[in-house]
Amino acid sequence: MTHVITYDIGTTGLKTCVFEITNQIQLIGSTTEGYDLKILENGGAEQDPNDWWNAMCLTTRRVLQENHLSPEDIQGISFCAQMQGLVLVDKHGEPIRKAMSYIDYRAKKEQKEGIGNGFKIGGANIVKLSKSLYITGAVSASVKDPVWKYKWVQQNEPENFHKVHKWLDVKEFLISKCTNKFVMTEDSAFATLLYDVRKGKKRFSREICQMFGVKMEHLPEIIRCTDMAGKLTEGAANELSLKEGVPVFGGGGDASLIGVGAGAVGPGSTHIYFGTSGWVSTVVKKRVLDINHMIASIIGANSGHFNYFAELETAGKCLEWVKDHLAMDESNLYLEKNQISEEKAVVYKNLYDYMMDAIAHVPAGSNGVIFTPWLHGNRCPFEDPNARGMFFNIGINSGKSDLIHAVLEGICYHFRWQLEAQEKKVNTSPVIRFVGGGALAPITCQILSNVLNRNIEVVEEPHNVGAVGAAVVTAVGLGLLSKIDDANQLIQVRDRYTPDPETKRTYDKYFPVFQSLYKNNKKAFEVLNSQ
Template structure:
């Protein structure tokens, strides 16, 4: 069968055409970017028309790159960034620019609700925390959570709020624009923390809806990720260059599908993802949470299964920042001194690959330089929107290569920290699957193995694992089969990396220092960014 998946990230969509039979074959892919609009009040917004234009251009491009015809497509779905907020009218039209998971405009709304109470835990009302935890083993403990975006619009944009018919996440907005049907998938409904995960009670919880003062009429019907939403409308088909009536399936959030695409969809298996953001996730057949470390069990694509999920909001984004501001030198003084020549371009597929080879020349430990990857605040193992990135222990003998290596090591130190916090509540696996764009570099893979002390496995199409997992969910929906079994059967290990004991001592020293840097600077972060 032929399946189109739209993998919606923070900065671009990657549209993939898969053939799924006895294996998974990526036939063609196309990418297009869109803006991320950061505002002075903590906003992080995007534009729905930019999304749609990216969808249309990339879909048409697929058929220029393959021999498959639009009439051959058996199904489609979206795999998107999660915890966004899209408010739509009765016709499914967005009423304002969507707010992404990075948006933290609602910090006052969060503090006014969760910060009130006689007894508090981690700055939150104990009563409200307990009420949430009883229902879904989770709670809204960050100003970036969707309900505070919703409440911010209610308070600051009453004219928009008055026109709102439904409150959606990104996946459901796009599925609705394709089919005309407005729904929520269970995983994105859970991400609002208004969803009841208790067996037999799954769905919107009336008590939590009332506690957070959300209008029940704004909450759509909930379906499963493998359910059929509807057929592609004529209007959407004409825009996209497809055939009307193509089945559009539930799809959902990237965190839901990456474990499936990574082949880590059996209880107890752990994967690490590094893309724009990063996370550590262990697949579970029951729900668990760690309030102190802000780790919770988010829904899987199959009811009754969960991803015990710890998030780092800026992982690959940190290296992207370093690439632009250190490697490329935006000031321009050194641009003529070091250029990526035609010869280099013929030997390397990307600047990331070239830089990783350069970084490999720097000894483990980055000659004493340590970097903290908290460039847009942090969630786990501490929640602090004021936390920021920094380089620590730079001396006169250090250079840019040390700093670039320190960025990658800092990301890996933080991933180890989250892995250890998961181990405090559940048993994580060894080996660990490593996926996302970060796993494309053997240098980074070996670094992660050395720093975590775990065997690291990679898979084919590591950047497309979210799309692969979503394609498997569509295939399961079409065939009526078990998506977890499909993942087990079809996703195979590509390469394995074993920890190098020679690097343990220096990494252990730097890691212990890394862990102290937040506690030592939390008050300063508050003064600078609070």
């Protein structure tokens, strides 16, 4: 019997989980602590890295206490985290400035100067595009890619840039807090789009760094996801209430480990994630790139495989917006009417659960209302930081329940758009694993099945699959499993959903309209939202 702790570092909160590993991986307990994501007027999105560490310390102490565990019970820790952030630290590992989130898109000028000038294909300079594709298997074509955040700091905050010792991602900052080591796992290194993927290389590319003006000395040592990054220092152990010397493993990014936790690890396996952000990901054995639809093959935790990855910036964030601004009454004019009674509070776990039940009667198509889930721009299948969400075709009889239902459908429409874009290059699986907090609601699972016309499988603890993936990595690092593929037999399916032919016909009618909304409003988005 082995107990491990994994940390799932999301966009708006950190979840700490304790797993017991025997012949299966069993969740013993979990707890969550939230933190802020600050959205700036210039397109910036920032977080204080110390908020992640404080949440990690608080939840570690809490989960031990709540589950009657002692520090000696924990034999390894690891991470699953949001990716493509920029955390610049000094030689002591302290943040020089706030971390720039993966959704930060302020570096438009830097991106245009860096790769957008000259003769272009897909918005990228053809010479730099070709060199990047040959060496890294991808290209920094998105304004949200980390290198442009790095260049933004260099050009706009020279006093901060002068202090930089290392460029880290989110979990790498927490690893440094735990071990005093500056490392970056292979998947995070690839996500910088500075990583040489060619056989016999597997390191940061000096040539690409020179092309983009990145200082090689700022880049940390690269390790595998299953490697031990170091051991817990005395100071970190005291803050976490853990034992000094506990092995700390590299872990992986959410895009790497959520598929592992979903059991979608073999070639051709497709999973869809519906958390704060969202994506469609299919496992492939060789590099595939579709620059026109902004889909790339990213290195995952499972050696020798890639994840063909299409990202949606705001998925569950749209549902959070609905909760805060539609389901709840900001003006308090109808506060008494809208309060959930004590009787209902016993039935429903939270307001999201209540919302899902409240919209169960809404028919497919939400009585004509369509929602676009681009609340903070979009990356795939089109790249546009100016794109925004909208409710389209509201009529005099449209109500809140229609609008909330339309949000779920809009997110699922976008997943269909991404899935169809993937199929231009690869074969996706006929049965799709659906995970994340969105997979907790049966209504969402059924809508997704109907929109995609695919069978949908939901695993046990779908909202904890990132942490499960990190537990698998830890088990491999501790020698309890020989390889990541061995964990597939431990991932159990809880529910299955099949598409309804009649409902599918409705969604087939609405889907082209959904797609047209971006093309028809692209210029308007630019007028209203470009800086």
